[in-house]
Amino acid sequence: MQRLTSYTESWNRRPLPGPLGAGPPPTVPQAAVISALWLLAAWSPATAPGWRASFALDDPSQWGTAEPVPDPDLLLAGRLPAGDARSRSLQRYLASELDSKYVQLRRAPAPGDDLTLLLRDWKDRTLRLTLSAAPSVEPPPPDSRLPCLMTLLSDQLWVNNNNPVTFRAFLADRDGPVDPIDWWTRTREDAPLEDDDEPEFAPIAPDDLRSALLNVARGGLTELGADWDGTGDYPAIPDDHIAAYLCHDLLDTLLDRVQPESLHGTGFLPVDFADEDMEAEIGTVVLAGPREVAVLDIDVTC
Known part of the structure; x- marks a missing residue:
């Protein structure tokens, strides 16, 4: 029998798929950001401009050279086209998670047109998020x-x-x-x-x-x-x-x-x-x- 729970469930937490699930479980802010981006990909129509998101947990290597982000919502709007009201609502939620008073958000140098963001939460753990252009929207992992x-x-x-x-x-x-x-x-x-x-x-x-x-x-x-x-x-x-x-x-x-x-x-x-x-x-x-x-x-x- 397949059991599906959240990535933050306190009792039977579902591990993140792939390499992300190999280390310590994500914090609540990390899981929320990852889940929002995977869901945004799932909600994207086939005709949407392509993008892909990649993540690394506990990678603060560029924190010292990264710069604060004044307006995450504006920054994401230019990178993640919202095809309908549902996607736009999820995009606003994602921006609010990145701009929460419980986290710090910085933009790190990235090659080409990539956008790399570093999110540090109250547990002093850092999520590295990179948004890149792609031929089509990269689908989320299976069963996610x-x-x-x-x-x-x-x-x-x-x-x-x-x-x-x-x-x-x-x-x-x-x-x-x-x-x-x-x-x-x-x-x-x-x-x-x-x-x-x-x-x-x-x-x-x-x-x-x-x-x-x-x-x-x-x-x-x-x-x-x-x-x-x-x-x-x-x-x-x-x-x-x-x-x-x-x-x-x-x-x-x-x-x-x-x-x-x-x-x-x-x-x-x-x-x-x-x-x-x-x-x-x-x-x-x-x-x-x-x-x-x-x-x-x-x-x-x-």
């Missing part, structure tokens, strides 16, 4: 899309000051009739005890699951409640907010891959924002396709 989406969502959505909302997906070949409880049992970290209550699964429509994901994001985005006085409806997520695009793509990626004939859910799946089940800490959905089954966990455990 869901981990990238989970990484960026967990970077923004919080249960409280210490715990992010986390996501896990399990995918396996279908081996017969699909019993949601059976697949829930297969994907638990520890085998359920005999006296544990079995979860009650119920059918859930794709549109209702989409609403639930957006409501989880709505409740986890601290910026939405910053100016809310506690009266009236809690602010909704703007349609062009990157968290909304990430939720849509997370679900669409699973639906496109599995082509489910049925979806069953249990636990924390707030289809209506006002009806959140605060007693449940994990929402689980079993997507049963003709050849493959996916189990998605949405974890708001404190």
